[in-house]
Amino acid sequence: MKLKFLLPLVLLAAAISQGCVSNKKYAELQTNYNRSLDTNSKLKQSWQTTQQELAVSRTQVESLQQQIDQAKANAAGLQDALNKCLAGSNQGNVNIAKLADQITASDKYIQHLVNLKNKSDSLNQILTTNLTRSLTSDEMRDVNVKVLKGVVYISLSDNMLYKSGSYQISDKAGATLGKIAKIINDYATYDVLIEGNTDNVPIAQTNIRNNWDLSALRASSVVQALQNTYNVDPKRLTAGGRGEYNPVADNSSDMGKSQNRRTEIIITPKLDQFMTLIGKPAPTSGQ
Structure with a gap:
């Protein structure tokens, strides 16, 4: 590129050294010189543009390199997250397997309880039928017998x-009462609780203060009849009154009041017997 700049000057010097030249020759040389200057100017502009483009390209390369580095960092982070996820998934699979085993065991236990309940319901139904077999149809209207968990x-x-x-x-x-006493004596080792219950209508008796008194006196009357007339061991008997506070029906109707005026006889096993019935060991004296 420098040779192109020097060539016109060399020609001009050679011409001068050889003497004067013709106007035509001079004009030609001047034209060539001007062209060379113009070419040189264009080349400088092109060089400057190239330098600018090169600087922009370098900036772009640096930006792209930063983006590549960031992408690599993101990829490494994603790979690490994936590895942790896979490790967590494996641990999760172990936990899920354990949970599945627990659920299976729980389902088996629930089925076991269902089977026991069905068996218990069947036995309770048989016991109820046997206990009520001696009662007449008239007596069944005033007596309700059921067995739950023994x-x-x-x-x-x-x-x-x-x-x-x-x-x-x-x-x-x-x-x-004689038939009921027979049932009580059939459960000779069980305790017997007699509970009196009333409706919510206040008692109007001068010798009875309120429904508490009435319910307790009625329970006491049944206890004494069972003891004195039907030879039930009094050590097994407990009398209690619950007044109007244990209703089984709404007292707003005559039917409801009639259902609430009742005496309940509860024949229940002792603690160790009850624990056996529900499938649990009885607590020891030290517990």
Whole structure:
């Protein structure tokens, strides 16, 4: 490129050294010189443009390198996250397997309980049928017997047991109480709780203060009848009154009140017997 700049000058010097030249020759040389200057100017501009483009390219290369480095860092981070995820997934699979085993064991236990319940329900139904077999259809209207987890519940209506507005046992209750005493004596090792219950109508008796008194007196009357008339061991008997506070029906209707006026006989096993019935060991004296 420098040779192109020097060539016109060399020619000009050679011409001068040889003497004067013709105007035509001079004009030609001047034209060539001007062309050379123009070419040189263009070349300089091109060089400057190239330098600028090169600087831009370098900047772009540096930016791209930064982007590549960032992409590599992101890729490494993603790979690390993936590795952790896979490791966590493996651990999760182990936990899921353990959980599945626990669920399977739980399902088996639940099925076991269902089977026991079905068996218990069947036995309870058989016991209930056997216990009520001796009761007449008339007595069944005033007596409700059911067995739950080895506990016998006998509910007696006050219409059958007591004289109206009284805690004295009625004459017609004798035959039914005799049959119930037979049931109690069949469960000779069980305790017996007699609970009196009333409706919410206040008692209007001068010798009875309130429904608490009435319910307790009625329970006591049944206990004494079982002891004195039907030879039930009094050590097994407990009398209690719950007044109007243990309703089984709404007291807003006559039907509901009738259902609430009742005496319940609960024949229940002792603690160790009860634990055996529900499949748990009885607590020792040291516990």
